[in-house]
């Protein structure tokens with residue numbers, strides 16, 4: 001029978017694109033197709049009505065789909081800006097003095113950025129003024145805007161969040177912590193307008209939708225409605241991929257929905273088998289990296305190499321090399337060519353030594369695979385609790401140097417530092433930095449107080465993030481900026497910076513943020529990808545050190561992914577990887593709690609519209 005989810009025709013498109021999600025997209029779609037078709041062939045699910053019938057039906061255009069969804073769950077006000085009323089969950093200890101009784105969601109006029117495309121500050125238990133609500137760029141811009149920011153795990157999680165948010169919006173009684181905004185302000189309204197106290201008319205929430213776990217392990221637990229929604233999502237998104245404007249987002253939606261669908265329909269033993277497959281893949285990649293197979297293989301278009309020649313070049317027995325290669329060709333990482341040759345794929349090219357992903361694999365192998373092996377012993381030694389850190393973390397325990405912090409350990413090995421920097425390069429390209437925080441007031445105030453430090457990048461490495469800001473905002477003068485980092489990092493960075501137009505004139509502060517207070521009274525203290533490296537107690541100490549230097553009008557910014565509860569798969573993975581270095585991913589509520597312990601309050605949240613990344617702004621707790 002003809003497959004309902006006919007994705008073969010889309011494979012060419014996916015094959016032509018180059019990013020981290022390719023392997024996921026292909027494997028997941030293939031798996032979806034096989035699994036779903038298998039069930040159709042057996043008639044097992046169709047007969048029970050779990051999966052929509054394969055009869056052709058008109059596929060709605062993206063705008064129609066978005067409109068249908070929004071019409072379904074909301075009313076539309078006169079300006080064409082949609083508002084959704086979602087009651088607050090009952091809780092005795094919530095203090096939402098600035099917020100309305102009923103929480104509202106603002107949806108862009110096109111309806112395509114439901115629960116995205118805006119920023120907000122209010123989550124249950126967090127009391128911040130509605131003035132911090134701002135809109136960010138729309139979803140399509142987020143995915144198509146930057147050449148460097150194609151599909152990524154973050155964006156896939158963004159897609160997962162978008163799907164979750166959509167479902168949560170229609171769930172009047174479900175968990176609302178990450179689903180919606182709190183202030184009833186349209187993106188067009190000024191941010192200082194007070195929140196409406198009543199939800200607009202015609203915004204009665206619909207009946208609750210059943211819960212919808214995401215990802216493997218959800219086997220058999222999805223409702224028929226959710227399965228239909230996912231199948232429809234895949235069909236529509238696959239159709240949308242042909243349009244250049246919507247292709248990235250469409251592809252991410254396809255992957256996200258497909259992952260959830262696979263998790264729901266794959267039989268449990270297959271889920272466990274897939275773990276074994278992953279373990280074996282990881283092991284084969286590791287061996288091939290250490291033999292430099294990916295570097296030695298010819299990388300030209302259409303080129304391949306015989307197993308015999310490759311075996312000779314890497315000094316391995318041919319029979320052994322073939323078995324290892326099969327593990328990778330059967331999973332799409334390498335390509336086997338009949339009768340006895342093997343070729344690179346775009347995925348295996350990324351595993352070469354000079355590639356950021358190749359370095360990232362090595363870092364992850366140590367931090368996750370090797371550290372995992374000693375985790376039982378680690379927890380025996382330190383107790384079954386989150387690592388406290390900054391030292392005595394699983395990675396330093398693994399190295400037999402428990403007394404060291406992660407970065408102290410790293411800095412002992414120059415080769416590993418280089419690898420880490422290469423790996424970070426990819427994370428920096430994938431993760432949004434600009435386009436979230438509202439810079440106007442910073443620039444105005446900096447101009448009014450030219451002798452005051454405007455921007456202090458705490459743990460700013462070699463100034464790479466500051467460069468992005470100075471490039472985007474030339475009014476941010478070098479003399480009003482500082483980068484603070486460990487002495488050895490600052491020493492190396494200072495030298496390089498002298499030849500860099502964007503960093504010339506910037507102040508460099510050798511500094512240990514566990515021990516010292518940074519320069520007093522700056523306008524902004526910016527911490528990007530610092531918080532997640534540390535436990536709550538260590539982070540509280542870092543924030544408290546900075547709070548001691550802040551003036552009432554100073555702001556501390558934390559730029560991180562905001563995770564949700566329960567997290568989508570890549571968020572969960574990142575959190576797990578962070579555990580091994582003593583860190584963690586956090587929800588907005590968790591950031592609020594850590595800030596409060598350090599004498600700070602959340603004064604604004606600026607979300608990226610297409611990914612889970614955000615800038616959380618803090619002010620001194622006792623300031624206005």
Ligand SMILES: C[S@@+](CC[C@H](N)C(=O)[O-])C[C@H]1O[C@@H](n2cnc3c(N)ncnc32)[C@H](O)[C@@H]1O
Pocket residue numbers: 407424428458459460461462465484485486489511512513514527528529530533
């Ligand atoms: C994950 S990197 C983040 C770098 C940069 N902020 C970014 O977003 O790409 C963490 C940075 O914190 C610095 N760092 C680690 N421990 C530190 C400490 N105790 N005091 C100051 N900086 C530290 C590291 O050297 C590194 O540059």
